[in-house]
Each structure stands twice: as C-alpha cells, then as structure tokens.
Amino acid sequence: MDVSPIIYGTSAFAQLYNPIKAHWPAEACKRAIDLGINTFDTSPYYGNSEQVLGKALLSISATHPRSTYYLSTKVGRYGLKKKEFNYSKERVRASVEESMDRMHTNYLDIVYAHDVEFVSVDEAVEAVGELFRLKAEGKIKYVGISGYPLPYLLALIPVLHERVGQTLDILMTYCHYNLHNTLLQDYIAHFRDLGISTIWSASPVSMGLLRSNIPVPEWHPAPAPLLSAAQDCIKIVEDQSPGKDLAEIAVKFAMKWRGCEGLVVGMSNAEEVEKNVAWWKDVQEDGARDEVQERCEAALRRRLQAFEKLEWASPPIDDC
Template identity: 45%
Template sequence: MSTKKINLSKIGIGGGAFSGFYDKAEGDIPANTIKAAFDNGINWIDTSPYYGNSESIIGDALRKLNYDRSKYYVMTKFGRYGYHKAEFNYSKQNVKKSVLSSIQKLGCGYLDFILCHDVEFVSIEQVVDEALPELFELKKSGAVKNVGVSGYPLDSLLKIAEIMNERGTPLDVVLSYSHVNIHNKHGAEIVPTLRTLNIKYAFAASPLSMGLLRQEPSPDWHPASDDLKHAVEKCKEIAKKYQFKLQEIASPAAFFIAYPYSIKNSNSNASHDSTSESRPKKQDSTGLICFDTEDENEIDGFLFGMLGESQVFEAIESFNFAKCVYGVPSGNAVDSDKIDRFKKALGEISIVLEPFKDYSWPSPPADA
C-alpha cells in the first residue's frame, strides 16, 4: 500500500443532506453551505446517485463557486439508485455509465473517490467479480483516483476488503456509517484491521446516527429500534437539563471516539466561544481542519451532514470543542463551566445508552 495520501480535512461534507431526505435544499443554500465549508478548512464532499438530486445540486454549486479543482476532493458512489434491492445495479455494463454520469452531473472532471454503495444489498460476487474490477480499470484511465466500498454492516465491508487484498488489488477506501457515535464505537475499532488489509482511507459517516442523536425529532424512516429511540428521548432531556442540544453532546463525543490519540496530543489552538457570533478559526498552516499529530490507527475523515452555513459552523465548533475538552491545554480562553456541564451530561447519557452499546440495526431491512 502506498503511504502517500491526499491531505484531507478531518471533517467532510456529507452530501446526503442535499437529498431532501432530512431538510429541503433550495435556492442558494447548497452553494452557501459548500462555500462556508471550503472557506473554513473543509476540503472534501461526499454524495451518491441514490441521494435524490444531490449530485446535480452539488455540481451546480461547484460551478457557481468556481473553486480551483485541485483544492477540493469529491467522493460519490455507484450501484444504488433506490430503496429496494431491485433498484441496485452492480453489473459490469453499468459501471462506466454510472461513473461518467456522476462526473457529468458534478462537473468535476474526475472523481477522487468512487465507492460501491451499500454492498450488503447485493451478493459479494457481484461486488468483487463485477463492479470492483471495472472500477479499478477506470482508476487506470484516470477517471477515478481511489476505489472502495461503503455500507452499514462492518462484517460485509471487512469480508470484501479481505478478498480484494488476497487478490492483490486492495481497496483504497472503506466507508462505514452510524458506527462511530455515542452508542456504537465499532467503526473506529476496526481501523487497525483495515490497515492490515492495506486500506489507505478509513472513513466514517453520520456521528448523529442519521439524525437519531439530535434534539429535533428523528426521521420517521429511521431504522433504530423503538427501545433505542425511547432511550434517546431520555438523552434529549438530560442534554436539555445541562443547557445543551443532544447533538452538542453527541458530535464532540463522536470526534473523541474517532480521534482519541490525535485529540489528546493536539493543542487546543482555537478558543472555544459559545456565542452565535463566533466563527471557527483555521486549524494549521494549510488552513485545514486537522490535528498537530495523528495516529494511523484512527479514521482518516468523518462525514457530517451539513445543510446551511450554521450547520457547517456547528460541525467545526464541535471539532474545536472536542479539542478543548479532551486535548492539550493551550492557554486559550475556554468556558470551564460549559466543559463541566458537557462531561456531566455525557456521563448521564452514557448510562442511559449502556444497554444499547454497539447496537446495530439490520441491513438490508426486511422490506428492501
């Protein structure tokens, strides 16, 4: 495995937020979201043909903003085009067609990352014998730079990574979602295993577990059990008691689960100011949201769903706050009372969620 990596920010834009599955992505909101992210140290964005018009919306925004293409990175997916298994197409014939369609919609010229989407919905043979070989051919042509897989069950991702490594064509990327959060840490724990399989990029997505771990109501379609949803309602009350929204607890905690070594050994070089007027400061000489020091056994990037400038700033503020709570003191002004309230709230929330430690829901769902 080549050790040379793209210099990615530790936070990426989760383009599922542009799908309309959660909130409406209208008017200038998508372009303003991307601009706020790119101007404040975030340099990559993820999407998929499955996410409604997300690819086209992102492409229109990127054309409007006209950033230097070499300064940002684009990841999309292949193979999933609807909710049901019948709406998947992993055939060899579809690979090039789908990838070129994504490039055209995104207007990005090439893809920095292309992933087989939700691999657990199809047979392993379709992934390793049909789709991935064709994607690696596109990598040779330069149309894509890195090839990988995404999905929910970690066992499925690991099995495919093992097969491809044994064949001498290791995956470049593995992306899991809803497995690095305050009720499930497995996505962070498997990174050392992924490195032994020559995985260059280990990504995680959805620190709020697809909207479950936020103060607002979770989406009606959310697949978590009723028992977990009921426990989360109790967590919301705890967060409120300590003057937080649940996401203001869950996001910084997820960062620490994802990056424990890096946070503990990085200076808290951005003062924490909880006022709405505060704006994140660039994190190092490159201007990226990153760490002073890193551990190869931690994930390489965390995708946050963002729609609107406020959600961009909330994600970056959570990153900065995690460094203030858990990192090396830097002498910056930090709200010690807020940190104390955060720790108390997280402690009580952890007790409520203990029965659901490392809980996963079934995927694919029975109705797929």
C-alpha cells in the same frame, strides 16, 4: 490527498433529513472551503444530491475552482428496491460518467461501491474490478467500498482483494462511532491489517437519531428501545445543559476520537458548517476541558449503555 478531517456529507442537499432552501448549498459549500473543509461526499442514491452539489460548486467556481476540493461519490445503489441495485461493470462505468456530468468535472477523487452488504460477492467483485479499471484510466483516483455491518465488511474485504488483485484504497462505514455505538473502535485495527489505509466514519448523529429539535426520520432502522432511549437523551441534555442540542454533544463526542482519517458530517447550510468547524476547534484544543460536554456525555452514555455494541438489522430490500 490532503483531505480535511471533517468531510461534508451532502445527503442533506436532497432534503432526506429536513427541508433546505435553494440558496443554502452554494453558501454552505463556499463557507466550508473557506473554513478548511475541502471534501464533499455524495451518491446518486441520495436523491438529487449530486445535481445540487454540482450546481452549487459550479456557481462558486470563479473563486473556488475544482483544484480546491475533493469529490467522493458512489456506484451500485440507486434506490430502495433490489432492481435499483446494479453492480455490473457497464452500469458502474456509466454511473461514474453520470456523476462527473452532474458535478461538472472530468475526474472523481473517490468512488465507493455503495452498500455492498445488499449484493452478492460476485457482484461486488465485478463493481470493484471496474472501479480499478477506471482508476487506471485516470477517471477516478481512489477506490473504496461502503457499508454498515462491520463483520460482513471485514469478511468481504480479503475476498475482494484476492479476486480483484488490488487492495482497496478506502473504506466508509456509518453509525458505528457515536454516543450509542462505538463498535468501529473494536474493528479498526483489523481493517488496517487488511491493508485499508484510509477509513471514514459517517453520521455522528446516527442518521438523525441524536438531535433535539428535528424528529427522527420515519425510515430510521433503529429498534424501538433505542429510538425510545434517544428521546430520553434529549431530556437528559435539557436537564444537564438547558439550551444545548443533543447533536452538539453527539458530534463533539465523535470528533474527539481520531481513529479514522475522516468524519463525515451532514450539513444543510452555512450556519451548520460554522457550528461544526467551531465544535472541531473546541475538541482539538490542547488541554481544553469542557465540563458541560463531559457531564452530558457521561449521562447519555449511561442511558445508552445497553446498545453499546448493537448493530441493527439492515432494512429489507424489496425484490419487486
């Protein structure tokens, strides 16, 4: 696949971070493809994101057919409670079919076993094994896992490889390369050594933590000291560069690191698509220096230094 370096994260379509207007998704998807963002990432766990994305892409199919973009989705997690995780081979197969129906396609480019840290190794093996069977049938093209805690992912991957008898094609993790946490940088060579050829890093704004004008979601798992420090960062940016949003500094910081093959960025509308593409061009321009960006980054990193290698605890899963 010739995947764009920016991956369109569509959880925003389910209004998980902020409200959206009905016409935004189709406009945003069209603008994204026109500007070179050719990959959309979603999940049945993200509310109605798959349905909204599918409807948006169908509405522009006359000018932007299925061959012009890649679709990435997930299986296994469907809610917040333990009973809403189902990694059985039967559910995995059904989930892939449901996702294809929602997005009006007869194949999926990438499918991840979603949030593998919340289930047993046996469950992960069963799900990944079924994904590889679906790959052999041509219904999906690449198989991966997604999750948060890097030490756990690093320990799980060789077990999956041995028990499934296949090497994962792709790994996605999130909130591990941003202004307050660059831990992925320490692990990426180890993932490569395990044969993972493609790695995506998601959420350069750390699930809404690093933005100026939108409140941090109430469900955010960051510990209180980090939440407080993030609020201080808003003031630092205002002082260093009035009118700039913390999100711009955060996204550009993540874009400058090319350790991964894809950076998954959540976007709500066409304007945000255009901003992210412009930011990408800014940071990739050879020899270009952005003194405001550098000054803000340095001040923010000093304030966030205490959290540099911090992994917050994954939220507990309700057994009910």
